[in-house]
Amino acid sequence: MASISELEPLFRFFMRFYRGKRYGTTPNTPLKKPLNECTVALITTAGFYISGQQPYVNGDCSYREIPNTIQTNELKVGHKSVAYDKSDTKTDANLVFPIDRFRELKNAGAIGSLNHRHFSFMGSISRPKHLIANTAPEVARMLRDDGVDVAFLTPV
Numbered sequence: 001m002a003s004i005s006e007l008e009p010l011f012r013f014f015m016r017f018y019r020g021k022r023y024g025t026t027p028n029t030p031l032k033k034p035l036n037e038c039t040v041a042l043i044t045t046a047g048f049y050i051s052g053q054q055p056y057v058n059g060d061c062s063y064r065e066i067p068n069t070i071q072t073n074e075l076k077v078g079h080k081s082v083a084y085d086k087s088d089t090k091t092d093a094n095l096v097f098p099i100d101r102f103r104e105l106k107n108a109g110a111i112g113s114l115n116h117r118h119f120s121f122m123g124s125i126s127r128p129k130h131l132i133a134n135t136a137p138e139v140a141r142m143l144r145d146d147g148v149d150v151a152f153l154t155p156v
Contacts, residue, residue: 035110043139048064
């Protein structure tokens with residue numbers, strides 16, 4: 001990770017004055033069954049979308065459903081931050097959406113199953129109020145309704 005002094009002047013300025021949020025608690029629910037019996041869903045903030053879905057726009061708090069049947073070469077990178085280097089992500093989407101690695105874990109019996117759908121958000125949301133109040137709870141409800149036991153988040 002780069003230190004602030006290594007960033008370009010515009011990013012240093014932004015980081016110096018951006019007011020991050022602090023939360024007193026971390027959402028955590030202890031597992032009630034062994035991991036090899038759990039259903040797992042992946043969530044990424046890499047801004048992935050697939051053909052037929054709308055690309056993201058700046059500050060976009062929406063999400064895109066990614067079917068479990070997806071092949072990583074079908075994922076399109078829609079992240080809009082100039083501070084996010086997408087080159088490695090375009091080479092190997094598993095760096096930020098490790099679906100192939102989780103398929104391997106499933107085949108090895110380390111996890112029970114993968115959910116039929118996963119979710120992608122765009123990172124670098126400087127005004128997350130709608131995300132916190134609406135979009136994230138909506139996705140959480142869908143995951144609960146799907147019977148997901150574990151959500152694996154890869155933030156970028």
